[in-house]
Amino acid sequence: MKALFERLSGRFRQRSMGSLRGQLLRWLLLPLIVLETLNTVSAYRNALDAADQAYDRSLLASTRALAERVTIQDGRVVAEVPYVALDSFETDTLGRIYYKVTGLHGETVSGYDDLPAVPPNVPRSESYPALVRFYHANYNGQPIRIAALLQPVYDDSMRGIALIQVGETLDARRTLTNKILLDTVRWQAGQLIAATLLIWFAVRLVLQPLMQLRRAVEARSVSDLANLDPALVHKEVRPLVEAMNASMSRIQSLLSSQRRFIADASHQLRTPLAVLRTQTEMAQREVERHGAAPELREVLSSIAGTTDATVHLANRLLMLARVEHSQGGKTEPVALRALLQQVALELAPQAVNRQVDLSLEDSPEVQLQGQALLLHEMLANLVDNALRYTPAGGSVVLRVLEQEGAPVLEVEDSGPGIPPAERERVFSPFYRASSSMQLNPGGAGLGLAIVRDIATLHAAAISLHEGENGRGLLVRLRFPAALNTH
Incomplete structure (x- = not known):
């Protein structure tokens, strides 16, 4: 694990560092976005479970209300389900209600005969004190949710278990689901935007001393190599400022040495060249006075010309060096x-x-x-x-x-x-x-x-x-x- 971390750190250092503010925002916002996404999914699932539980409870209530109307008359199971009861069932939902009452011997007593039967692997619900099973099925080309309740029925002549099934379409559940999803996304997005603004403001506030340090450095003239105040920045950045001060001190020392060199070189070059020029002129006058050979005159003239060119070159070189060190003068x-x-x-x-x-x-x-x-x-x-x-x-x-x-x-x-x-x-x-x-x-x-x-x-x-x-x-x-x- 340590080797992997060092490898990733090395690759990160090799990359262009870019903006410090941008990196801080990315490293703070990316985990926040991931956490907000996970929180959104978790909140959405919890809300769906709560909605399903509420709708299942309502569906069970409808099933129990229908079960109370199942009795035994003349040795057979009957279900008295008036239209008013069915209307009340459908009024409470945005979809349609289907029901089926099955007698003691599997015969259809009332309702929709082709309503899907209970699958064999559906367990009994442990959330309610009743023999009820909930399952999904398709009916008339629509997905529905069905509650199957086992209801004991009996009289003096017989007793047994009747099956009451009540199903409803998923329109209401989908409407509530979409509303929950939209509300959850809006709330989490609002939190994310607020957190982003707060983080951006905090990062900007924290980096303000660095920005002030940058402006202070930019406002300096080229020749200003005075030390920067480490107290202007955070404790973690002070070693960098101290290193910059040490570097500027070395540059100041180097510039001072170069200025001394220019002055010394100017004196050391000009003095012997001036002496050489004077001696050459004296030699030329002596040659003219005593009438020396033309070859000697030509040699002295060449020496004088070379000396003049050397003086001119030395002056130009020294001036060129002086110009390079005159910025900010x-x-x-x-x-x-x-x-x-x-x-x-x-x-x-x-x-x-x-x-x-x-x-x-x-x-x-x-x-x-x-x-x-x-x-x-x-x-x-x-x-x-x-x-x-x-x-x-x-x-x-x-x-x-x-x-x-x-x-x-x-x-x-x-x-x-x-x-x-x-x-x-x-x-x-x-x-x-x-x-x-x-x-x-x-x-x-x-x-x-x-x-x-x-x-x-x-x-x-x-x-x-x-x-x-x-x-x-x-x-x-x-x-x-x-x-x-x-």
């Missing part, structure tokens, strides 16, 4: 046009060196609620990418719009653009479009990945389109209207 109103203008001024020297026309279209100021540092990094990546992949003599246009109350930012360049088949893939880290590889072979493939993550953090939709006249690339960022504080 503090937000503030940010002037989008002013921020974009600041980024354009910072990257203006790069645009001049690359001979690219960098312009900011005139537009009204639009504010949104966000993290200024991350938005600055996102805009810097967009403009930097546009400058890197726009050939000399090209242009990069920056726009800030407001459409239906939603802030919209656009960065459009006249570079090679991105084929439609690759526009979704370029947001993956380290993926680079084929058109970009030709203009900037040393790129890291992280710029648009950072832009996408920061945009997702601010619930902004990012999309790539063709530029003006089908040339270049247009990057459009549409922020939710709810973030607009203008």
Whole structure:
């Protein structure tokens, strides 16, 4: 038995748990339905027995009333059954009454001669102090219930036992049976409905602390890892809440470790790279001063280029890690046009060196609620990418719009653009479009990945389109209207 229980429990655990409220209702209501069904059947049978006993008692009373009219006259059995007596018998029932009086020698004295005889295996009823037998039979195509009473008759000349049979159709019994069944089903159904409502209310009331705990967890910000109060739930659920608190503490510790790692890595990577860059520049100046061989100049130039690419890659990787840990950070109103203008001024020297026309279209100021540092990094990546992949003599246009109350930012360049088949893939880290590889072979493939993550953090939709006249690339960022504080 124990092995069977463990096997069933294992199968139950392997199944999808589903709703706790639903399982409690099912496990409480299913036994209740079974018990109510059994109770309905039992009540119905008891009511039928009581009804049969009542009708049998009435049938016996009719049989006794008829037996009182059986006497012996002139040496033979006679039965004086006036029509008034028969009318009174039939008035008491909804069906028909049949009777038969049999004499001492088996002769029919009165009544219906073809009324079915008493079967030989019918026992005498022990419920009444009389020699009576009850049995079912068919008569004239209808089922009937018959009471057969043995009645002693005698006078001075003879004595013996007469048989009085009175039968009635089952119409009245069936009517009462249907009424009993209907009343029983109605009563049990009413009880079941009332019990279902009470159980549903009780389960809902008992699970209310769990629902409150769920709402409390859902209302928390992503960065809120404070402990939950175990006293809010039942004693049986408190170990689960305590385990959740322990898990959130470990997550908090892990996040703190990761933040320290980012800070340490940023310092450890940038410092030696900066030193290497400085040493390379000093070596290049010394080579220029003393007129070293062209091969040495080329090696130093390659070292400088590799160092710059490594610094750029390290900064992008650290920014990507910082974005991943910035969810739930503090937000503030940010002037989008002013921020974009600041980024354009910072990257203006790069645009001049690359001979690219960098312009900011005139537009009204639009504010949104966000993290200024991350938005600055996102805009810097967009403009930097546009400058890197726009050939000399090209242009990069920056726009800030407001459409239906939603802030919209656009960065459009006249570079090679991105084929439609690759526009979704370029947001993956380290993926680079084929058109970009030709203009900037040393790129890291992280710029648009950072832009996408920061945009997702601010619930902004990012999309790539063709530029003006089908040339270049247009990057459009549409922020939710709810973030607009203008």
